[in-house]
Structure formats: C-alpha cells, structure tokens
Amino acid sequence: MSIDVFISEDQIQKRIKELGEEISRDYKGEEVIVVGVLNGSFMFCADLVRVLKFPVITEFMAAASYGEGTTTSGDVKILLDIKTDIEGKHVLFIEDIVDTGHTFKKILAMIEKRNPKSVRIASLLSKPARREHHIDIDYLAFEIEDKFVIGYGLDLGGKYRELPYIGVYNPEAN
Numbered sequence: 001m002s003i004d005v006f007i008s009e010d011q012i013q014k015r016i017k018e019l020g021e022e023i024s025r026d027y028k029g030e031e032v033i034v035v036g037v038l039n040g041s042f043m044f045c046a047d048l049v050r051v052l053k054f055p056v057i058t059e060f061m062a063a064a065s066y067g068e069g070t071t072t073s074g075d076v077k078i079l080l081d082i083k084t085d086i087e088g089k090h091v092l093f094i095e096d097i098v099d100t101g102h103t104f105k106k107i108l109a110m111i112e113k114r115n116p117k118s119v120r121i122a123s124l125l126s127k128p129a130r131r132e133h134h135i136d137i138d139y140l141a142f143e144i145e146d147k148f149v150i151g152y153g154l155d156l157g158g159k160y161r162e163l164p165y166i167g168v169y170n171p172e173a174n
C-alpha cells in the first residue's frame with residue numbers, strides 16, 4: 001500500500017495563512033471563542049490559531065457519529081462539551097471536514113440555544129457531493145470531490161492523523 005499526496009503541506013500552510021488573514025480582518029477588535037471539533041481538527045486548529053492576529057479563547061468539543069461501516073446514521077453524540085459560557089460571544093468552530101453535515105446540524109442546534117452573538121465555521125475540507133444537510137461554511141480551505149482522504153488530522157481507523165499533508169490511501173500500490 002502507499003499514500004499519495006493529495007494536498008501538500010505547502011498548499012495547506014499557504015491556505016491557512018490566507019484564512020488567518022481573512023479571519024483576523026473579519027473579527028478585528030472582537031472577542032472570539034474558537035472551538036476545535038475533535039479529533040480530526042486538532043492539527044488544523046493548532047495551525048490556524050497560530051496565524052490569527054488577535055487573541056482568542058480556545059475550547060474543544062468532541063462529537064461522534066454512529067453508523068454501520070462507511071454509512072452514517074446521522075445519530076451524532078456530543079462526547080465533550082465546551083466549558084466557557086458563550087452567551088453574547090462570537091463563536092468560531094474549527095473542523096477538519098464537513099461531509100454529510102450531520103455533525104454540524106447537531107452541534108449548531110445545541111450551540112444556538114446558548115444565545116451566542118454569532119456562530120461561524122472554518123473547515124479545512126468540504127465534500128459537497130456528500131451533503132445531506134445544508135451547512136454554511138464561512139472559511140473553507142479546500143473543497144474536494146468525494147474521495148477518502150487521510151492525514152493532517154484525518155484518520156483511517158485512528159491512524160495517519162499525524163501526516164503533515166492530506167493523502168489518498170492506495171491499498172493496491174506496492
């Protein structure tokens with residue numbers, strides 16, 4: 001097997017700097033609570049907060065989707081919640097990938113009940129072909145076709161999250 005590079009480390013880091021500039025301009029002078037959605041977002045979140053030009057409060061949530069095999073049932077459970085009171089605050093979610101949209105449908109429904117001032121989403125990847133719920137992504141690094149990608153936070157059975165690039169798993173290569 002081999003892993004082919006799909007989006008290189010340089011491409012990712014260049015795009016993160018661009019997003020960092022855009023986000024820094026948009027939130028200039030505001031207080032923002034950044035929420036990384038674990039596990040997949042840990043690397044994107046770590047790199048993105050480092051290029052923001054304003055101080056943020058960093059929090060994490062964890063969600064898990066239960067389905068069989070590669071299908072998703074849409075039954076998303078929140079495994080870890082944030083500790084900060086977000087009422088009247090700007091919340092910026094950081095996610096590795098928006099796929100069907102089930103995860104954000106659940107998270108947004110829960111978060112909006114807490115009356116934040118605003119809620120936005122920054123995602124490394126989006127697969128629009130897989131969408132089952134419309135999700136507005138405010139800051140998107142890369143839109144991709146429906147292919148199975150790993151690395152830079154994304155896993156295959158818990159492995160490969162540590163790769164500094166996004167790759168495509170090729171089980172047939174030597």
Ligand code: PRP
Nearest residue numbers: 038039040065097098099100101102103
């Ligand atoms: C992945 C990803 C998103 C979610 C997106 O998480 O990190 O949170 O799926 O899919 P959706 O739009 O179809 O809901 P996963 O449940 O694989 O957990 P992980 O982050 O721990 O890898």
